[in-house]
Amino acid sequence: xxxxxxxxERVPVGFYVQQVVDDRPQRCFTADVxxxxxxxxxxxxxMGRRSNVVQLEIPLPNSDQTIWAKGEIIYDSFDPxxxxxxxxxxxxxxxxQRILREWLxxxxxxxxxxxxxLFRLPPGRAAA
Numbered sequence: 001x002x003x004x005x006x007x008x009e010r011v012p013v014g015f016y017v018q019q020v021v022d023d024r025p026q027r028c029f030t031a032d033v034x035x036x037x038x039x040x041x042x043x044x045x046x047m048g049r050r051s052n053v054v055q056l057e058i059p060l061p062n063s064d065q066t067i068w069a070k071g072e073i074i075y076d077s078f079d080p081x082x083x084x085x086x087x088x089x090x091x092x093x094x095x096x097q098r099i100l101r102e103w104l105x106x107x108x109x110x111x112x113x114x115x116x117x118l119f120r121l122p123p124g125r126a127a128a
Contacts, residue, residue: 067096
């Protein structure tokens with residue numbers, strides 16, 4: 001059994017971010033995000049990256065906030081259709097760190113609430 005070495009809880013998400021690699025913007029889909037990093041996927045293409053450093057523009061869903069972060073690519077993953085990239089945040093303004101932590105907290109809270117209320121019957125209805 002492998003040990004989970006993650007230092008922060010990941011939140012499963014699904015929204016687009018802009019990743020800039022070697023001065024080239026790439027639109028990527030976010031699979032999960034934490035206060036320390038993000039996992040992105042995009043359609044497979046030829047890879048000619050010269051650096052493991054990327055810049056990220058992350059528009060937070062259900063918010064009017066967009067945060068910017070510098071990141072280091074930790075690993076790449078490939079399947080027949082997609083190129084996945086795990087990125088650790090290495091630079092982010094303190095304000096953006098706070099905004100991201102608050103957004104993660106609120107997103108987790110909303111999901112817990114939604115799951116708790118998923119199977120509740122509306123008032124006045126009895127179970128059969």
